[in-house]
Amino acid sequence: MRRRTLLGGALAAPLLTACSGGDDDTDGGGGTTLTYGMWDPAQVPGMKKIIAAFRKEQPRISVRIELTPWATYWTTLKTSMRGGTAPDVFWMNAVNFQLYAANGVLEPLSGHIRSDRTPVDRHPEALVKLYAYEGTQYGLPKDFDTIGLWYNKALFDKAGITYPDETWTWDDVRDAAAELTDPRQRVHGFAAEMDRQMKIYPAVCGADGYVLKDGRSGFGDERSIEGLRFLTDMVDRGWSPPQSAMVESVGRVRYWSEKVAMNYDLSAMAGQMYAVPALKDHGGVAVLPKGRRRATIIHGLANVISAKSRKKAAAWQFVHFMAGREAAEIQAREGVTISSYEGTQDAWLKSMPEFDLKHFIEMQKYAVPYPSSKNTTVWENLQYPILGAAFSGKGGIESACRKLGGQMDRALKEERAV
Amino acid sequence: MSVFPATAAAKAKERRASEAAPRPGSRNQRAAYWFIAPLGIGFALFYFWPLLQTFYFSFTEFGAFGGHTFIGTDNYARVIQDVTVWQALVNTLIYSVIGLTALPIAIVIASLLNRRGLRGVSVYRALYFVPFVTLPVAVGLVWNWLYNGDFGLLNEILGWFGVDRHYWVSDPSTAVYAIGTVMVWSTTGYYLIIFMAGIKGIPQDYYEAAELDGAGALRRFFTITLPLLSPTIFFASVICMINSLQTFDLIYIMMGEKNPAIGDTQSVVGLFYKWAFIENAQGAAAALAFLLMVVIAALTYLQFRLQKRWVHYA
Numbered sequence: 064m065r066r067r068t069l070l071g072g073a074l075a076a077p078l079l080t081a082c083s084g085g086d087d088d089t090d091g092g093g094g095t096t097l098t099y100g101m102w103d104p105a106q107v108p109g110m111k112k113i114i115a116a117f118r119k120e121q122p123r124i125s126v127r128i129e130l131t132p133w134a135t136y137w138t139t140l141k142t143s144m145r146g147g148t149a150p151d152v153f154w155m156n157a158v159n160f161q162l163y164a165a166n167g168v169l170e171p172l173s174g175h176i177r178s179d180r181t182p183v184d185r186h187p188e189a190l191v192k193l194y195a196y197e198g199t200q201y202g203l204p205k206d207f208d209t210i211g212l213w214y215n216k217a218l219f220d221k222a223g224i225t226y227p228d229e230t231w232t233w234d235d236v237r238d239a240a241a242e243l244t245d246p247r248q249r250v251h252g253f254a255a256e257m258d259r260q261m262k263i264y265p266a267v268c269g270a271d272g273y274v275l276k277d278g279r280s281g282f283g284d285e286r287s288i289e290g291l292r293f294l295t296d297m298v299d300r301g302w303s304p305p306q307s308a309m310v311e312s313v314g315r316v317r318y319w320s321e322k323v324a325m326n327y328d329l330s331a332m333a334g335q336m337y338a339v340p341a342l343k344d345h346g347g348v349a350v351l352p353k354g355r356r357r358a359t360i361i362h363g364l365a366n367v368i369s370a371k372s373r374k375k376a377a378a379w380q381f382v383h384f385m386a387g388r389e390a391a392e393i394q395a396r397e398g399v400t401i402s403s404y405e406g407t408q409d410a411w412l413k414s415m416p417e418f419d420l421k422h423f424i425e426m427q428k429y430a431v432p433y434p435s436s437k438n439t440t441v442w443e444n445l446q447y448p449i450l451g452a453a454f455s456g457k458g459g460i461e462s463a464c465r466k467l468g469g470q471m472d473r474a475l476k477e478e479r480a481v
Numbered sequence: 482m483s484v485f486p487a488t489a490a491a492k493a494k495e496r497r498a499s500e501a502a503p504r505p506g507s508r509n510q511r512a513a514y515w516f517i518a519p520l521g522i523g524f525a526l527f528y529f530w531p532l533l534q535t536f537y538f539s540f541t542e543f544g545a546f547g548g549h550t551f552i553g554t555d556n557y558a559r560v561i562q563d564v565t566v567w568q569a570l571v572n573t574l575i576y577s578v579i580g581l582t583a584l585p586i587a588i589v590i591a592s593l594l595n596r597r598g599l600r601g602v603s604v605y606r607a608l609y610f611v612p613f614v615t616l617p618v619a620v621g622l623v624w625n626w627l628y629n630g631d632f633g634l635l636n637e638i639l640g641w642f643g644v645d646r647h648y649w650v651s652d653p654s655t656a657v658y659a660i661g662t663v664m665v666w667s668t669t670g671y672y673l674i675i676f677m678a679g680i681k682g683i684p685q686d687y688y689e690a691a692e693l694d695g696a697g698a699l700r701r702f703f704t705i706t707l708p709l710l711s712p713t714i715f716f717a718s719v720i721c722m723i724n725s726l727q728t729f730d731l732i733y734i735m736m737g738e739k740n741p742a743i744g745d746t747q748s749v750v751g752l753f754y755k756w757a758f759i760e761n762a763q764g765a766a767a768a769l770a771f772l773l774m775v776v777i778a779a780l781t782y783l784q785f786r787l788q789k790r791w792v793h794y795a
Contacts, residue, residue, distance in 0.1 A: 138758060145547040162761070166546050249631075257739050307651035310740045311629045441760045448565075451741025455651070 094123035095377040100153030101128060102136040109397030113390045117381060124377045126152075144168050144371070151372040152381055155202050155365045157193045157433040158440060163367070164196035165437050170368035173200045175379050181386050185405045187361060189432040194365045202365030203386040206400035208329050209359045209426045210265050212236075212352060213336065216345040218243055218250065218324040227325070231352040233269070233293055236325065240302035243324040254314030254323045255294040255303035257447055257454040260360055261327050262314075264434065266290035269354035274434040278475055280442070283468025288461055290354060295453050295460045306454035318342075327351065330423035331400055337415050350422045361430035363403050438478045442471040532774075539768035545761050556768035566769065568744060569752045570776070572657060573726055576748060579661030580725030583669045584717055590669070591676035592706055606677065610670040617667070621734030624663045625650065650735055656742035660735055664728065672717050679713030680706060711792045719784050726777050729754065749773045 101110065107128060114126045129150050131139045137159060143149040155163065163169050176183055183191055186204045194202030212227055219226055222242045227235070240252030256262050267274055272287025274280070281287045297303035304317065315332065317323040319339050328336075336342045351359045366385050368378045384390055391404030395411045401423065402408060412420045436442070449467045453460035539556050541549040560566050590609065594602055612620065627634045630648035640646065649659040687705050696704070707714075729750035736743055747755075749769065757766035 141546065162545055166544065168546050257741075305648075306739065306741050307648040308630050310651040310737055311625070311648070312631060438761065441762075444755065444760060447739050447741075448744040451739075451743065452653070455741045 094125060095374050097124060097126045097152060097374055097377055097381055098129050098150040099126050099381070100131065100136075100140065100150030102131055102133045102154060103399075104130060105399050106397070109394050109399060112393050112397070113385065116389055116393060117384045120384065121377075121380055124380060126381060129153075144369070147371055149369045149371060151374050151378045152366055152368055154205075155194065155367045157362055157435045158443070160194055160202065160365070160367075161196055161435055161437045161439070164199075164201045168370050169201040170370045170372065170375055170378070171199045171201060172203065172368070172379070172382070175383065176200060176203075179379075179383050181383050182388070182404070183386070185388075186386070186403045187363075187405075187427050187430070189361050189427070189430055190363045190365075190403055193362070193432045193435070194367070202367040203382055204363045204365045204403040205385060205391075206394065207361055207363030207403045207427075208331050208401070209361050209423045209430055210261050210327050210329060210351060211359070211423055211426065212325060212349045213318060213328050213332075214325045214347050214349065215318070215321055215323075215342070216347050217341075218321065222324075226347055227349040227352065229350055231349065233352055233354045236352045237297075237302075240297060240325065241300070244302045246301070249322060251304050251317070251323050252302045252325060253297050254309065254317055254326045255297040255454070256309045256314040257306045257450055258314070259443065259446060260362065260433065261329060262294060263291065263446070263450075264360045264431070265327060265351055265358060266294050266354070268358035268360065268431045269293075269351065269356065271355040275436060275475075278436070278479065280468045280471035280475065282471060283465045286355065288464045291450070291453075291460050291464055293354065295456075295458075298454060298456045299458065305456040306451060307456075330420070333415055333418055333420060333423075334399065337418065343417055346418065348418050348420065348422055350426055357429045359426045359430050360433055361427065362433035436475060436478060438474070441478070442474040445470050445474065535767045535770055538764060539771050541764045541767075543761070543763040549764070552764070556765045557772075559765050560768045560772060565744065565747070565752060566749075569747050569749045572746060573728070573748045573750075575657050576661055576664065576728050577722050577725035579658065580664050580668065580721055580728075581718060583665045583672055584714065584721060586665070587669050587672035587676050587717075588707075588710065588714070591673050591680055592702055594673075594677060595680045606674065609673050612667040613670040615667065617730040618734050620663060620667050621731050624659075624666075625735055628659055651740050651742050653742040653745040656736070656740070656746045660732055660746060663731060663735070664725065667731075668721070668724070672721065675717050676710065676713060679710050683709045708793050712794055715784070715788045715792045719781055722780060722784065723777055726773065726780070749776075 099110070099114075101107075107130065110128060114128075118125060136154075140149060140153065149168075155169075172181075175181070181203065183200070183203065187207060190204045190207050191200070194200065194204065212231075214227055216226060219239075222239075224239050224242055227239070236253065243252035244250065254262075264274055267281065267287045267290040270286045270290030270293065272281050272284045272290050274282070274287070294303075298305050304314075304323075309317070312320075314323060314326050315328055318326040318328070319336075319342065321341060333348075336346055339346070351357070366382045368375060368382060372378050386404075388404055388407060391402035391407040392410070394400065395402040395407045395409070401411050408424055412424075445467060449470070450460070450463050452458075453463045538549065540551060540553060542552045542555070543549045593599075594605055628649040630636060630646055630651070633649075635649065636644075636646040647655065650656050683706065687709075688701055691701050691705060727750055728748050732746055732748055732751055733754070736746055740746075750773070753766050753769050753773070756762045756769065
């Protein structure tokens, strides 16, 4: 979800000036100019192509991109919502969606979807549901991410272990992690990092536990605890660096520098993995190993319309276009993210033939949507401080989980009271 | 508040100035009001008005997208009941105690730099001052590299003496002190400049007389320098205390989000930032900010009360 944040911060400033007042704004014929809020500079070229294609279909509507770096995207958006200067159409994520929908600042799309027959069913169902609130659809997905098991074939060969595949369970991961760990080379078999989207949530769901269900926290649930124990156990046994070490170099960096043999990571990182020569050569990817059940976390961004927009009809035309096949194909060709439109992902798969990227798409079948509620950030912020010690090899994951469950329930109760 | 210390000499000058002040209502005095007007307006607009607003907002609940409702003292109840607030307060007090150690260090260096005949004083002064003018973000990043558990310089050096490698900023037992050390490192230069000026204000005759009487360097330091520097030390300690109580950026940069020691290092202002800008609890954050102001005011008052016991105005 926070991919390329550094890049976003560093590149956005010059791009901001490059985009606002850009060539899409040359509309003199009395047409409508929409503003489109997004945060990822890497996706600007692709978006410009989509906008050009849209323009061909709707010559009277032009779209101007408003790029805000990730670090300030949400505060800026909230402030501009209050001031009435928010973009007409903008990017939304699961963490923030319900807060916006519940406060009535997003335009309901269900009616439009029905009358214009927007191909919602061609997008992953779990993802579409993420952007519905109390039975009304407010956002249409544009892309998605799942988590896969990235592994280093060279390290596997050295240890004489066969590569991970669809048959792998947590036991296989544990066995392999033990074999792959080499303290003298400071190589670890696995990176059991404290990261909610990439490690904690997949492990909880893989153990058949849950993060959030019917307004209640699942962290106190025995199965959820079992999932987290799978992670902290790796730290306790020395098969994974402790969290205290991964504060300084995160699991992803350790995987890049071949100091970690297996790592759970996002599909969106494929491009960056591909840019590392060693990993392009001997990096592999497989579906997540099975715990009590198969699971991965799916998340993706959606396009939403501001309820305060004065150009809602045009905005809907644009959002409708972006939920269709043509826009998805352009996005996939640009290769940054996986388009959520079914059957348009081929271009992405082909862009990195050395990696078995198809697993990321297969995993949709059993993917669990990213858990969220009205004020997700509040209970998400409880996680790292409470779980930190257990992830650093200090033990006590069971009591930490129960404590987290209790505090999260309290936060959820407060959320409902508002 | 002035950057320069109220040294004994300056105090005396001030007294003389006030004796010679023009009578109320004179033309001179009206001119004075005009001169301080820009500052006064700035203070009212950017300090006093936000203060009143914060106080008001601390009794309200904010909507995520504008509007607020009056909810009485609920925010204060929340602040008082929240364990993380107390933890942050304790951490913040630890930072201020650690931060104060910059003062003795600065005094010792300042008195060494003030030795007669020492060459290249301005070079030293500049070198010591550089950390203070460097952005806390840059300081934090560099120190994170030095502290790094896997390849940091600190562990490397300790390794020569057989000390095991340690994750300084992510182990809850050392993180506060690791950050505190950086705070001291980056502020010592500032106090050094203040103390050097303060020492310069001490008449050289005292030292010469003491030397004739056979007092050694240490004796001169403790019986002349320290007592006569006490007004400066008092000023510096008040500033230092306030700065440490408001500390935020260095911790924010050095800790990151997933640090297991985050609860053990978070300052009150850090918590304020989290509430106000991430968790959408502006009302409670305002209450927290107001309480911090009360704490700072109380501690500063205490310092002013205690100064009578140890500060000598010559």
